Amino acid sequence: MNTDQYISPLSERYASKEMQYIFSEDKKFRTWRRLWIALAKTEMELGLKGSDGQPRITQEMIDELEANKDNINYEVARAREKLVRHDVMSHVYAYGQQCPKAAGIIHLGATSCYVGDNTDMILMKEALELVRTKLINVINELAKFAEEYKDLPTLAFTHFQPAQPTTVGKRATLWLNEFMVDLEDVEYVLSTLKLLGSKGTTGTQASFLELFQGDNETVDKIDPMIAEKMGFAGCVPVSGQTYSRKHDTRVLNVLAGIAASATKMSNDIRLLQHLKEVEEPFEKNQIGSSAMAYKRNPMRSERIASLSRYVMVDALNPAITSAVQWFERTLDDSANKRLSVAEGFLAIDGVLDLCLNVVDGLVVYPKVIYKHFMAEIPFMATENIMMDAVKAGKDRQEMHEAIRELSMQAGAHVKQEGRENDLIQLIAADDRFGMSLEDLEKNLKPELYVGRAPRQVEVYLRDVVRPVLDANKDILGVKAEINV
Numbered sequence: 014m015n016t017d018q019y020i021s022p023l024s025e026r027y028a029s030k031e032m033q034y035i036f037s038e039d040k041k042f043r044t045w046r047r048l049w050i051a052l053a054k055t056e057m058e059l060g061l062k063g064s065d066g067q068p069r070i071t072q073e074m075i076d077e078l079e080a081n082k083d084n085i086n087y088e089v090a091r092a093r094e095k096l097v098r099h100d101v102m103s104h105v106y107a108y109g110q111q112c113p114k115a116a117g118i119i120h121l122g123a124t125s126c127y128v129g130d131n132t133d134m135i136l137m138k139e140a141l142e143l144v145r146t147k148l149i150n151v152i153n154e155l156a157k158f159a160e161e162y163k164d165l166p167t168l169a170f171t172h173f174q175p176a177q178p179t180t181v182g183k184r185a186t187l188w189l190n191e192f193m194v195d196l197e198d199v200e201y202v203l204s205t206l207k208l209l210g211s212k213g214t215t216g217t218q219a220s221f222l223e224l225f226q227g228d229n230e231t232v233d234k235i236d237p238m239i240a241e242k243m244g245f246a247g248c249v250p251v252s253g254q255t256y257s258r259k260h261d262t263r264v265l266n267v268l269a270g271i272a273a274s275a276t277k278m279s280n281d282i283r284l285l286q287h288l289k290e291v292e293e294p295f296e297k298n299q300i301g302s303s304a305m306a307y308k309r310n311p312m313r314s315e316r317i318a319s320l321s322r323y324v325m326v327d328a329l330n331p332a333i334t335s336a337v338q339w340f341e342r343t344l345d346d347s348a349n350k351r352l353s354v355a356e357g358f359l360a361i362d363g364v365l366d367l368c369l370n371v372v373d374g375l376v377v378y379p380k381v382i383y384k385h386f387m388a389e390i391p392f393m394a395t396e397n398i399m400m401d402a403v404k405a406g407k408d409r410q411e412m413h414e415a416i417r418e419l420s421m422q423a424g425a426h427v428k429q430e431g432r433e434n435d436l437i438q439l440i441a442a443d444d445r446f447g448m449s450l451e452d453l454e455k456n457l458k459p460e461l462y463v464g465r466a467p468r469q470v471e472v473y474l475r476d477v478v479r480p481v482l483d484a485n486k487d488i489l490g491v492k493a494e495i496n497v
Contacts, residue, residue: 023356026497027320027363035140036355039085044135045104045128046082049119051242052211053078056121058238059231061224074115081111101125122220123211126255126342130209133354134256135243137264138206140358145199147365148271149481150491152192154372156478159185163470166459167382168389173284175389178459181291181377183466186473188281191274193477198267206264209256210236210248215341253341261331261354268361269328272321275364279317282371286311290382294374313495317367320360327357366493373492386459388427391436392420394456401456402446415445 024033034040057070086107094103101120109116120127163182168175213220218232225231236248249256285291286309293311330353334346395416402412423436437457441450482489 021356021359023359023363027316027366028359029362029366029494032140032143032359032362035136035143036358040136041132042085042087042090042104043083044132045101046078046085046108048128048131048239048243049105049108050075050078050082051239052123052127053115053118053121054242055235055238056118056224059225059234061121069121070115070118074112074118077112077115078108078119081108084111086111099125101128122213122224124214124220124254126209127211130256131239131243133350134206134208134245134260137261137354137358138203138245140362141199141203141206141264141267144268144271144358144361144365145196145203146488147362147369147491147493148192148196148199149485150489151365151368151372152189152196152478153482153489154369155185155189155192156474156482158182158372158375159189159470160474162377163467164460165377165379165382166386166463167290168386177393177464178386178390178462180463180466180470181382182470183463184281186470188274188278189478190473191277192271193481195267195271195274196481198270202263202267206245206260207256208236208240208243208245208248209252210239212236212252212254214254216251216253253338255338255342255346258331258335258338258346258350261350262328262335265324265328265331265354265357268357269325271361272324272364275368276318276321276325278368279311279314279321279371282314282375283311283318286314288381288385290378290385292376292378293371294376313367313371317364317371320364320367324357324360324364327353327360366495369491369493370495383459387457388434390457390459390462391423391434393462394453395420395436397456397461398440398446398448398453401452402448405447407446411445415443416440419443 053070054075057068057072057075061069063069089110090100090103090107093106094100097103097106102125105120108119112119159182161182162185163180165181166178167181167184169179169184170176211221212218218235221232221235222229240247249260282291282293286293292309293313295309330349334349334353337343338346399409399412399416403409419436419439423434423439426432427434437453438450440446441448441453
């Protein structure tokens with residue numbers, strides 16, 4: 014470990030090894046070589062000829078390129094880059110040193126963006142597929158949690174004030190549904206990602222038209238053939254030298270959406286942990302505070318919110334970058350892209366690992382939930398009590414006024430005197446109601462006040478979530494490793 018140099022916390026503390034490798038130098042340069050092979054194969058298959066009328070590219074050249082595609086001579090490339098100050102041409106040179114027969118046809122007709130932009134799109138696709146896998150696993154863990162607690166009544170909150178009850182499982186479906194929306198967005202963007210292809214210096218493919226002696230129909234085939242070789246449905250139909258930076262914006266907006274959903278869930282968990290109703294995983298030797306030894310801080314949920322905020326703000330970078338590109342190409346995107354795209358993915362990867370860890374180990378305290386429920390349920394039961402009194406022949410308006418008066422008294426007992434909520438006892442002692450404490454307590458069962466929440470959980474999981482999980486059962490079971 015280098016202690017005298019800055020190391021990104023995203024790689025040191027938060028992101029998985031899998032996501033880090035996708036944006037590593039090794040992955041990038043291996044992908045460049047795959048792209049050079051795809052281009053050379055395509056040109057050979059389309060019958061590219063030299064000035065002597067003979068095939069310009071031979072199978073022997075392709076075999077030589079294939080044999081060295083993963084054997085990257087980094088020292089040669091680094092030394093060359095110091096001399097020529099151009100990373101692409103340095104690696105063309107280094108690859109050519111290993112492939113003397115094919116040296117003259119590597120990168121033939123292409124510009125730097127052929128490897129740069131196509132690689133960026135390939136890496137974003139692979140990274141988005143890893144995000145999809147982890148997102149589906151978060152959904153799976155939340156679905157299990159919602160199923161387990163679908164019947165457990167709990168106070169709902171509007172404005173963080175006690176409101177008509179719900180169930181713990183139903184609340185979890187609110188978190189779950191936001192992630193389901195994110196999954197739809199991930200899958201849509203994945204299905205529409207396209208390579209740049211090989212468009213040339215300003216997007217006109219002029220170099221390829223010259224190589225193929227003005228044969229437009231042959232040049233038309235280049236991009237589709239490259240796309241197929243690289244596992245894409247197609248290439249962008251038109252471009253300047255680069256693909257439109259709006260594609261980066263679309264991808265990072267999806268990541269920002271996941272970040273927003275994760276923040277919503279983590280904030281709710283933090284509030285519930287304050288109420289001691291729910292608690293995120295807390296390890297045996299974990300320290301919550303350097304000063305207050307008793308503390309059990311929701312540090313994972315806080316970290317989710319913290320990293321997610323970074324992702325949401327980071328999504329502005331490609332939006333601004335796409336807006337300020339001049340004509341067919343400027344280079345003020347490059348440094349920004351290297352940071353914003355990779356770090357957006359590394360951060361959301363950390364967020365999803367934390368979400369997996371938290372939901373998988375989320376602890377629920379039913380007795381605390383019940384205690385809080387019973388402290389508020391007398392107020393919520395008053396409508397049922399009033400209806401029972403009306404059925405027994407009492408005047409509704411008189412009952413409404415009586416309940417209002419007694420509710421004010423009970424509220425004062427709770428807020429001003431610190432007593433328990435005694436509204437039910439006050440109603441039982443009031444002759445206007447003619448109801449015993451036993452009669453009234455029949456209205457205090459928590460399950461009477463959760464409406465269709467348990468049923469809604471069942472139907473939602475059955476009709477919406479489980480079909481997705483069943484279709485992706487081969488990628489379930491991912492466990493997150495939290496470094497710190």
